[in-house]
Amino acid sequence: MASSLLRTLIPFDIYGGMKLTGKYFGKVLLQSNRGTKRTHIVVEYPETPVTLMPRYRGRLQMIKDEQGEIKCVCCLACEKICPTQVITIEKGKKEGRKTPYPTRYDFEMERCIFCEFCVESCGFDSIILNHQFELAAYNREDFSHGTEGVFQNMYDLTPVGHYSVASEE
Amino acid sequence: MMPTLTQYLVISLLQIVVVLGFVMTLVPLLTFAERKVIAYVQVRLGATRVAGGLWGAQQGRLHQSRTVTGGLNGLMWFLGRVPVFSILRGLPMFIADALKLLTKEDIVPASADKAVFVLSPALALVAAFTVFAAISFAPGALFVFPKAVPFLGGLPFNGFLTDLNVGLLFILGIASVGVYGIVLGAWASNSKYPLLGGLRSAAQIVSYEVPLTLSLLVPVVLTGSLNFNEMSTRMATDVPANGMVAIGRTLIMFVGFFVYTTCGFAETNRTPFDLAEAETELVAGFHTEYTGMKFSFFFLAEYSSMITVSALASAFFLGGHHLLPFGIQGFVHLSGWWGGPHIIFFLFKIFTLLFVFLWVRATLPRYRYDQLMNVGWKFLIPYTLIMFVIAALLRYAA
Amino acid sequence: MFKTEEMEINLGPQHPSTHGVLRVKLHLDGETVTRCVPMIGYLHRGVEKICEDKTFFQGQVWTDRTDYVAAISNNLGWVEGVEKLFGITTPRRAHYIRTMLTELNRITSHLLWLGTHALDIGAMTVFLYAFREREEVLSIFEAFCGARLTTTAFRIGGLREDIPPGFEKQVRAFQARFLDCIEEYETLLTENRIWKKRTIGVAPLNAEDAIALGVTGPVLRAAGSSYDIRKAFPYAAYAEMDFDVPTQTAGDTYARYLVRLAEMRQSHRIVNQCLDGLPEGPVMAKLPKVLKSEVNEVYHAIEAPKGELGYYFIGEKGSQSPYRMHIRAPSFINLQALPKMTEGRLLADVIAAIGTLDVVLGEVDR
Ligand code: SF4
Ligand code: SF4
Numbered sequence: 001m002a003s004s005l006l007r008t009l010i011p012f013d014i015y016g017g018m019k020l021t022g023k024y025f026g027k028v029l030l031q032s033n034r035g036t037k038r039t040h041i042v043v044e045y046p047e048t049p050v051t052l053m054p055r056y057r058g059r060l061q062m063i064k065d066e067q068g069e070i071k072c073v074c075c076l077a078c079e080k081i082c083p084t085q086v087i088t089i090e091k092g093k094k095e096g097r098k099t100p101y102p103t104r105y106d107f108e109m110e111r112c113i114f115c116e117f118c119v120e121s122c123g124f125d126s127i128i129l130n131h132q133f134e135l136a137a138y139n140r141e142d143f144s145h146g147t148e149g150v151f152q153n154m155y156d157l158t159p160v161g162h163y164s165v166a167s168e169e
Numbered sequence: 170m171m172p173t174l175t176q177y178l179v180i181s182l183l184q185i186v187v188v189l190g191f192v193m194t195l196v197p198l199l200t201f202a203e204r205k206v207i208a209y210v211q212v213r214l215g216a217t218r219v220a221g222g223l224w225g226a227q228q229g230r231l232h233q234s235r236t237v238t239g240g241l242n243g244l245m246w247f248l249g250r251v252p253v254f255s256i257l258r259g260l261p262m263f264i265a266d267a268l269k270l271l272t273k274e275d276i277v278p279a280s281a282d283k284a285v286f287v288l289s290p291a292l293a294l295v296a297a298f299t300v301f302a303a304i305s306f307a308p309g310a311l312f313v314f315p316k317a318v319p320f321l322g323g324l325p326f327n328g329f330l331t332d333l334n335v336g337l338l339f340i341l342g343i344a345s346v347g348v349y350g351i352v353l354g355a356w357a358s359n360s361k362y363p364l365l366g367g368l369r370s371a372a373q374i375v376s377y378e379v380p381l382t383l384s385l386l387v388p389v390v391l392t393g394s395l396n397f398n399e400m401s402t403r404m405a406t407d408v409p410a411n412g413m414v415a416i417g418r419t420l421i422m423f424v425g426f427f428v429y430t431t432c433g434f435a436e437t438n439r440t441p442f443d444l445a446e447a448e449t450e451l452v453a454g455f456h457t458e459y460t461g462m463k464f465s466f467f468f469l470a471e472y473s474s475m476i477t478v479s480a481l482a483s484a485f486f487l488g489g490h491h492l493l494p495f496g497i498q499g500f501v502h503l504s505g506w507w508g509g510p511h512i513i514f515f516l517f518k519i520f521t522l523l524f525v526f527l528w529v530r531a532t533l534p535r536y537r538y539d540q541l542m543n544v545g546w547k548f549l550i551p552y553t554l555i556m557f558v559i560a561a562l563l564r565y566a567a
Numbered sequence: 568m569f570k571t572e573e574m575e576i577n578l579g580p581q582h583p584s585t586h587g588v589l590r591v592k593l594h595l596d597g598e599t600v601t602r603c604v605p606m607i608g609y610l611h612r613g614v615e616k617i618c619e620d621k622t623f624f625q626g627q628v629w630t631d632r633t634d635y636v637a638a639i640s641n642n643l644g645w646v647e648g649v650e651k652l653f654g655i656t657t658p659r660r661a662h663y664i665r666t667m668l669t670e671l672n673r674i675t676s677h678l679l680w681l682g683t684h685a686l687d688i689g690a691m692t693v694f695l696y697a698f699r700e701r702e703e704v705l706s707i708f709e710a711f712c713g714a715r716l717t718t719t720a721f722r723i724g725g726l727r728e729d730i731p732p733g734f735e736k737q738v739r740a741f742q743a744r745f746l747d748c749i750e751e752y753e754t755l756l757t758e759n760r761i762w763k764k765r766t767i768g769v770a771p772l773n774a775e776d777a778i779a780l781g782v783t784g785p786v787l788r789a790a791g792s793s794y795d796i797r798k799a800f801p802y803a804a805y806a807e808m809d810f811d812v813p814t815q816t817a818g819d820t821y822a823r824y825l826v827r828l829a830e831m832r833q834s835h836r837i838v839n840q841c842l843d844g845l846p847e848g849p850v851m852a853k854l855p856k857v858l859k860s861e862v863n864e865v866y867h868a869i870e871a872p873k874g875e876l877g878y879y880f881i882g883e884k885g886s887q888s889p890y891r892m893h894i895r896a897p898s899f900i901n902l903q904a905l906p907k908m909t910e911g912r913l914l915a916d917v918i919a920a921i922g923t924l925d926v927v928l929g930e931v932d933r
Contacts, residue, residue, distance in 0.1 A: 008548075013758040014533065020754050021210045021532045021692055028209040029256060033217070033249035041699050042214045047246065053706065055731060057713035083625040115628045115719045120727060129713070211695035361576050365598065365914070440689060441761050534761045535689030537915045538598055 050133075057114045058132040060087075060107050063125070071126030074100040078118035078127060086111045087118060109135065172324050180321065184330050188301050196472040201263040203527050205256055210531040216259030217249070218242045270468075273461035278358060281458065285357035290459065290466035293350025297470035297477070299343045303336040304480050305329035305397035307512035308490050328512055329397065337395045337485075341382060344436075344477065347470060348374040354467070355455035366454030369538055370438055376545045377442075381432035383553035387425040387560040388485040391418055401489025401510060408500065414566045415500065421560055422495040426486040428553055430525070433478035435545065437471060440530040442541055475526055476519065483518035490515050573601060578917065580609050586683060586921060587928030591905070598914045603906045607899075610932035615892050622887040623649045623858055624723060630878075631717035633894060634930035636679050638718045639672035639708070640871040646721045647802055648867035648878035653723075653858055661725035661850045662804040667738070667841035668711060668720060669803065669869075670834040674745070675704045676872035676925075677827045677834075681752060684824070684922035688765050693755050700748050703741050710734055723858070725851035735842060742842075745835055749828060756824070766821035770908040770920035773818050780907065781900045784874025786924060789826045790818035796870040803869075807844070808837050820923040827925075858887060873897040873925055898930040 007013075027039040034044070043050060052058075062070050074091040092103030116129050172180065201216070208215030219241060245258040277286055307328025316322040333339055348371055355367020389395060392403040408415055435442040456467045487494035490510030536544065579590040588609035594602035614633055618626040630641035643665055650657060682697035705715040710731055712720045720726075756762045772782065774790040787794060795812040797805040813829030815822035860882025868877035874897030883890035901924050908920045 008760075011760065013760050017532045017755045017759055018528065020751060021528065024212055025206065025210045025528070028212060028214075030252055032252040033214055033255040033258065035250065035252070040209075040212045040214055041702065044214075044217065044249075053710040053713070053731075055711070055713035055728075056709060081625065083621060083628045113628055113717065114714060115717075116713060117625070117628075117719075207691070211692050212699060213695060361574060365595075369598075443689070531692050532755065533690065534685065534756075534759065534765055536761055537765055537913060539913060540764050 052131050052133070056131050056133075057116050057129040059109060059114075059130055059135055060112060060118065060127055061130040061132075062105065062127050069097070070102070071124050072102050072105065072122075073124055073126070074102050075123065077121040077123065081117045081121040083115060083117060084111045084113055176321060176324060180324060180326065181330065184327065188306075188330060189298065192298065192301060192473050192476060193469075195476060196469050197263040197267050199472050199475070199523060200266060200468075201260065202523070203530070204262075205259070206524065206527040207531045209256070210528070214258070216262040218245055218259060219261045219265055267465075270461060270465040273464075275461040275463065276458075278360065278458050280359045282357040282359065285353050286458075287463070289350045289354035289357060290463045290470075291350075292353065293347050293470040294466045296343055296347035296350065297473045300340045300477050301473075302330045303333050303339045303397070304477070305332070305336070305401075305484070305490075306515055308398040308401060308510045311512065332396065332398060334394075334396045334399075336397045337385060337389065337481075340477065340481065341378070341385075344474065345374070345378055347474065350467070350470065351455050354459065358455075358458035360458050363455045363457045366457070370455060372538075373435060373438070373442065373541060373545075376542060377432050377435035377549075380545060380549035380553045381429065381436055383550065383557055384425050384429040384432060385481065385485055387421060387553075387556055390557065390560045390564050391422070393564075397484050397489065400485060401491055404488055405491040405493075405510075411566060414563055417559075417563050417566075419495045421556060421563065422486055425553075425556055425560075426482065426495070428549060428556065429482055429486060430478075430522070432549060433482065434526070434529065435541070437474045437478055437526075439475065439526055441533040441535050443530075443535055475523060479519045479522035479526070480515075482522055483515055487518045487522075488514070494518075571596075586926060589902075589921065589926065589928055589931070591917065591921070593914070593917065595914060600909050600912055600914060600917060603909045603917065605902055605905050607902070607928075607931050610928050612933065614933045615894060618892040619889060623652075623889065624887075626889070626892070627721075627723075628717070628719050630894075631719055632929060633896065633933055634676075634871065634873065634876075634898065634927045635716060636927050637672050637676040637872045638716060639668050639720050640676070640869065640876060642718060642721045643669050643803065644867060644869045644871065644876050644878045646723050647869065648865055648880055649723050649858075651867050652860060652863055652865040652880050652882055655724050655852055655854065657725050657852055658849050659804070659846045660729075660848045661721075661852075663841050663845050664726060664730060664850065665721055666804040666808065667838050668708070670837045670841070671704050671707060671738075673834045673872045674831050674838075675701045677831050678704075680827065680872075680922075680925040681824075684919075684925075685752075685756060685762075687918050687922040688762065690755060690759075690762065693752055696748065696751055696755075700741075700745060707734070707737055707741065710737060722851070724854045725849070727851075729850050735845075738838065738842060742835060742839055746832070749831060753828065757828075763821065765915075765919060766824060766923075767817075767819060769820045769916050770912070770923060771817070771819045772904055772908050776907055777818070777904065780904050782874070782904050784871070784897055784901065784925075785823055785826045785830060786874065786901055786904070788812065789815045789822035791816040796868055796875055800868070802867075804841065805837075808840050810837050810840075820919050823923045859885060860887075860889075862890075868895065871897055873927070873930070874901055894930075894933060896930045896933060898924075898926040898928075899933070902926050902931055 024039065031037055031039060033040070033042075034048075062072060064070050072089075074089055076089055076091075079085075079087045079089050086108045088104065088106040088108075089102050090104035091100050094101035114129060119127055119129055205215045241261050245260075248254055248258050277283055305328060309328065310325030311328045313325050314321040314323060351374075352367045352371045355363040355370075358364070388400065388404070392400050392407070394400050394403060434440070456464055459467060483489060490512070492507055492511075492514050574595045576593045576595055577590060578593055580588040590606040590609065592602075592604040592606060593600050612632075614629045618629055621629070627642055627645050630645045631638040634641055649655075678697040678701040682694035682701075685691075685693035685697075708718055708720070709715050711734060712718050712727070772780075772786065772790055774787070774792045776782075777787045777790045778792065783794065791814060793812050793814050796802070797808075797810075798812055810833045813826050813833060815826050862884050863882045864880065865882075866877055866879045868875050870876075875895065876897055877893075877895030879891075879893040879895065880889045881891040905917075905920055905924060908924075909917045
């Protein structure tokens with residue numbers, strides 16, 4: 001009884017919480033924001049680069065072999081597996097190449113859900129999800145250009161800095 | 170040398186400008202401090218930069234762009250390496266905030282009662298600012314105008330606007346007008362969430378005024394004065410001859426201070442009593458429908474009443490212009506500069522209390538409406554009454 | 568004379584604390600709620616219908632997006648349901664990894680609940696502390712499968728890839744400090760008088776009503792029942808794990824808070840056991856090239872962070888997609904308890920009740 005009354009009158013519980021928050025305030029205050037030892041959890045993007053895990057699933061990209069040829073042989077496995085049907089492939093031929101060549105490989109990024117099923121299904125390792133995550137654009141068309149488009153060119157990284165606020169280094 | 174009426178008026182005007190200027194800059198700074206303190210408590214950083222315009226943003230290196238804001242951002246980026254001073258990063262944000270509020274579109278809801286809707290923020294603000302007329306920042310003259318100054322040469326510039334001998338009464342009276350601003354604004358919005366918020370805050374402010382006043386009466390009874398300057402001086406110099414009484418005085422002041430601060434939190438609608446604007450329940454409470462300047466009036470009023478509450482606490486409990494709180498100065502004789510009354514001590518106490526306001530906001534959950542009433546009526550009022558009786562007995566004993 | 572009217576107020580769908588797009592129609596008498604009607608459907612995407620159109624393999628990505636806070640649990644429910652339908656046996660190592668990730672996911676889900684619930688009640692700092700740890704677990708997910716939120720973590724028959732190098736170290740680093748972090752939340756909340764006042768006795772639901780309403784998960788366990796599918800019908804590797812099912816009897820908001828905190832501690836225990844006892848071996852079963860279902864019905868339930876999450880499949884002969892798929896979404900069913908918990912109480916309690924039910928609108932509306 002007496003102890004409960006005492007606990008009501010003197011707010012030990014509140015003191016404990018205040019001590020904890022005060023501790024964190026002091027810690028963050030006494031360290032510099034950009035020092036090596038940090039208590040705070042802020043990554044000052046874009047000045048500070050973001051670290052991504054090796055398996056990060058970013059934008060779909062086609063990869064080329066040593067000769068600079070794209071590896072895709074138009075087996076259409078990726079088109080079939082894609083849950084949101086964002087890949088459209090047109091089979092074609094290219095001179096001096098035995099295997100089929102995609103004359104069109106459209107990838108409508110605005111509907112892609114970055115599930116990596118396409119990469120998984122590709123038996124020729126010709127596509128990957130790269131580590132690019134700054135994918136905003138002003139126009140819808142900018143997302144859906146496949147082999148031709150400039151901004152979402154399937155062969156290269158999106159020209160960073162055009163839309164993103166990240167630095168190029 | 171007695172000033173003539175015109176001289177008196179000119180000096181008063183200057184004082185008003187200084188005090189209002191002080192409050193008006195302190196409030197945006199306080200909002201900035203609030204962002205920073207809460208951010209630091211929550212292990213994040215808060216504002217660290219100001220946007221560098223479209224160009225700066227497009228370049229992606231805010232701290233390197235060659236604009237004014239770019240230069241500021243560069244400075245702030247550098248500050249990020251300096252412990253403690255890192256907290257000043259993002260400081261220009263307070264100007265940006267103020268500018269944003271000034272330039273926001275001002276919307277009056279179609280179904281609102283226009284006149285009342287427009288008037289009530291002004292009412293809240295006027296009430297919140299008028300109380301500074303009675304607050305004394307320093308007991309005497311801050312400085313004396315040098316002889317070279319035309320017209321005012323040789324006259325003192327006081328640290329207070331008026332030396333009211335009913336200062337406390339005046340403050341309590343004016344401050345309670347502020348609630349009308351809230352209630353009328355809420356009612357005039359003709360919307361449901363503001364209505365609930367307004368009702369809550371009316372009930373809250375009315376019921377917490379009682380324990381607030383009662384707890385303030387403790388130092389009043391102990392010193393026998395309602396005047397700011399006198400209160401502070403008597404606390405520091407009048408020591409009860411009886412040692413036990415002196416210790417009792419300090420103790421009761423100490424307890425009274427906490428009760429007062431609790432009520433002060435409720436009076437200013439701050440966490441844990443911020444029911445009127447409990448954003449998770451009532452969206453934004455009474456000012457849901459307010460935008461732009463009108464909203465910022467309420468904002469200014471709330472923050473300046475925080476300053477008022479802190480000023481009252483420092484004047485009445487924490488020793489006012491003297492260094493040591495709770496009348497401890499009576500036993501511990503400080504000599505020289507430390508012993509005297511200074512505006513620095515007073516401001517330091519205000520700032521510390523303001524920090525506590527922010528700190529508490531970051532830590533505590535909020536009460537429910539009925540629980541708030543219970544705390545007020547069933548706990549704080551009896552508590553303060555008992556304190557009041559003890560204070561009266563102490564006074565009698567002394 | 569005076570006429571008094573009840574005020575009808577719309578809490579949501581755009582309201583800071585309805586956790587998404589829930590709309591609650593409230594009739595208020597003063598601040599007392601006389602009637603409370605949750606209105607749902609603002610986030611309806613027809614997931615169940617879409618899945619009829621997709622293969623079993625593809626359908627998994629939609630489960631990420633029902634309860635997006637606990638995507639891995641949903642993935643687990645889906646893949647295990649499909650495995651049950653086709654009679655696929657998954658390697659033991661895959662089970663262990665799945666169990667570990669699902670428990671980590673329970674931690675993230677509960678952390679998000681804790682943060683938002685505390686924020687609703689006004690304690691803003693717990694939110695950031697909870698998110699600090701949640702962020703760390705999300706990085707673990709990112710290391711494992713490349714995504715943080717919509718994970719699509721598992722595959723029918725096992726896992727796509729084994730755990731990456733350095734993964735165990737990352738998890739252990741998190742495990743090492745997590746218990747201290749729970750202590751921190753407790754310092755801020757458990758004993759705090761305001762928190763207690765706001766939660767003890769608020770939005771009560773006794774076991775009888777909870778069972779009658781179909782409520783499961785921590786809400787049910789806080790009312791005294793110890794029904795936990797991990798114990799009752801063990802799946803994945805839970806049969807080999809040693810853990811307790813925390814229960815409380817009060818059935819109020821505070822009891823649910825305690826149950827969830829205790830569950831986080833148990834999850835921590837399970838993750839440790841998974842790491843210690845991780846068996847060697849393959850992570851993927853041999854699958855036929857195309858899955859073909861005979862007509863067959865399967866209901867598979869798992870203990871998701873929010874309650875019993877069930878996937879119900881009807882296969883179709885010769886088809887690679889389900890003929891019908893139904894999700895027993897715990898959020899949806901738990902939300903039914905809201906009127907029962909709030910009618911006759913105060914407006915502020917509605918907020919606490921929505922928070923304590925831990926609904927995710929993506930799952931309610933599907
Ligand atoms: S990542 Fe998924 S959604 Fe995107 S293209 Fe590949 S399969 Fe389609
Ligand atoms: S699966 Fe690979 S090889 Fe086949 S079409 Fe797609 S990208 Fe080309």
